[in-house]
Amino acid sequence: MEHMGIEPGRLQFSWVSSAESTKFVQVVTEVTQAIKELGPNKTLVKSIPEVA
Amino acid sequence: MLGYIDKIKEVSKRLLEEGQVEMVIGFRKGTLSMMNEPHFARTPAEVQNFVWDSNCGINLCNYLTNRTEKIGILAKGCDSRNIVTHIIENKIKRDQIVIIGVPCKGMIDRRKMSSLFEGEIDDVIEDEHNITVKGAGFEKILNKKDVLQQNCAVCIHRNPVIYDERVADLVDEQTDIDRYADVREIEALSAQEKAAYFEKLLEPCIRCYACRNACPLCYCPTCFTDESRPQWVGKGQDTTDVSTFHFLRAYHCAGRCTDCGACERSCPVGINMRVFTKKLEKDCLELFGWEAGLDPDVRPPLDTYKPGDPDDFIK
Amino acid sequence: MTDWEPKIVAFLCNWCSYGAADLAGVGRMEYPSNIRVVRIPCTGRMDPKFFMAALREGADGVWVSG
Numbered sequence A: 001m002e003h004m005g006i007e008p009g010r011l012q013f014s015w016v017s018s019a020e021s022t023k024f025v026q027v028v029t030e031v032t033q034a035i036k037e038l039g040p041n042k043t044l045v046k047s048i049p050e051v052a
Numbered sequence B: 001m002l003g004y005i006d007k008i009k010e011v012s013k014r015l016l017e018e019g020q021v022e023m024v025i026g027f028r029k030g031t032l033s034m035m036n037e038p039h040f041a042r043t044p045a046e047v048q049n050f051v052w053d054s055n056c057g058i059n060l061c062n063y064l065t066n067r068t069e070k071i072g073i074l075a076k077g078c079d080s081r082n083i084v085t086h087i088i089e090n091k092i093k094r095d096q097i098v099i100i101g102v103p104c105k106g107m108i109d110r111r112k113m114s115s116l117f118e119g120e121i122d123d124v125i126e127d128e129h130n131i132t133v134k135g136a137g138f139e140k141i142l143n144k145k146d147v148l149q150q151n152c153a154v155c156i157h158r159n160p161v162i163y164d165e166r167v168a169d170l171v172d173e174q175t176d177i178d179r180y181a182d183v184r185e186i187e188a189l190s191a192q193e194k195a196a197y198f199e200k201l202l203e204p205c206i207r208c209y210a211c212r213n214a215c216p217l218c219y220c221p222t223c224f225t226d227e228s229r230p231q232w233v234g235k236g237q238d239t240t241d242v243s244t245f246h247f248l249r250a251y252h253c254a255g256r257c258t259d260c261g262a263c264e265r266s267c268p269v270g271i272n273m274r275v276f277t278k279k280l281e282k283d284c285l286e287l288f289g290w291e292a293g294l295d296p297d298v299r300p301p302l303d304t305y306k307p308g309d310p311d312d313f314i315k
Numbered sequence C: 001m002t003d004w005e006p007k008i009v010a011f012l013c014n015w016c017s018y019g020a021a022d023l024a025g026v027g028r029m030e031y032p033s034n035i036r037v038v039r040i041p042c043t044g045r046m047d048p049k050f051f052m053a054a055l056r057e058g059a060d061g062v063w064v065s066g
Helices: A021-038 B004-017 B044-049 B077-088 B110-116 B181-187 B191-202 B210-214 B239-252 B262-266 B274-288 C017-026 C048-056
Strands: A011-014 B023-028 B037-041 B071-075 B097-101 B121-126 B130-135 B138-143 C008-013 C035-040 C061-065
Touching: A011 A021, A021 C008, A021 C017, A021 C035, A021 C061, B004 B023, B004 B044, B004 B071, B004 B097, B037 B044, B071 B077, B077 B097, B110 B121, B110 B138, B181 B274, B191 B239, B210 B262, B239 B274, B239 C048, B262 B274, C008 C017, C008 C048, C017 C035, C048 C061
Parallel strands: A011 C061, B023 B071, B071 B097, C008 C035, C008 C061
Antiparallel strands: B023 B037, B121 B130, B130 B138
16 A cells, blocks of 8 residues: 555554453554544545535 | 467467367467457367467466366466466366467567657567568667567566476576566655656556456456445546556455566556556565465465464554 | 544454454543444455545545454
8 A cells, every 4th residue: 555655554454352452442542643643644535526 | 489380380280180179279460560369269270370479468368267168278478377376266277278388588568669660660570589660661670679568578487387288498587687676666755756656657547447358367257346336436537546446456466466468568548557566566575475376286375374474564 | 724633444353353442432441533433244354445445535544453
């Protein structure tokens, strides 16, 4: 994906067991933080022409 | 490479006469110069139409998918690797095909050729190293090496990897070439530059799906582009949809593409979509040490799990 | 755009992260509300077309978790 022009970090992978709720919360926070830093996504978004 | 033809005819004729195969797939002269077309010889007499020169770039493996009869097929290095992939993916049975191996020295890039001349090319005559191009008001001799398809220029599997018959001695494989210079160039760009580069690259795409049709890997009964519920990708020429199509098609070829160049060759607007498949090919080689279609008995990396598989991307 | 909040599509495996998310809910733990969860039967169900579609429809990030 990074080769296609999506910023690294826009797409994240992780592995959390079903018993690890703490890790889940931690990963959500990290992912959200990382993407917040990247700002809004501009690549590959389909712009829908506005119809009057 | 030009001397192969007698042997090709001889072998094909024998296979058909002995009833070993019901048809032999090869090439015949196309209506335009530099455009040889596939030829399906079903009788020994039809073998006479076979030709072999440097314009046989189409990947013949494409015509094997889900066939049930016995087939003889001419196979260059890349074709043979795609045949192996077909066998791995159960699209054809090994005992159903007689592979006639054709050691290859690279195919001519017809687009590169036409771009060298103002007018239309009427005739192309080649010998072992040179090509004489004739057109309205010009005649020129070119070195074959200079007008090869880019994938042929960096090919390291010119000899068929699997064959039952062989029409000539194996040719020397190219060593010491930099296969991924173009991929590295793109890798060095920033995310924004990449996005801009690909947008420009794909801008002329008319979504004709010629690349999909020419590709021996694209045999899905319903392609994701034709699925309408849910619709994964729009059908128009919106930049997002065009790039989605090309990216996803490339993903589907990951670990399977042999860089035969059929997609690029078939593209009517000359897009080099091999930049996507090549990146995945490079990744496969670097991460899994895998090159597609070399051995019918080894499962591809995306099909198996090994404890040592790289997983750095997972947190 | 200081009050901008990202929209993140999370593809969670039914047996792993989805369970973890459930457990986090049961345990009343707090986490950012930017994620929109899509439950998939297994991470093996993940397909490139899912995240391409997510990004195309305006997601700012995609998170796949097994």
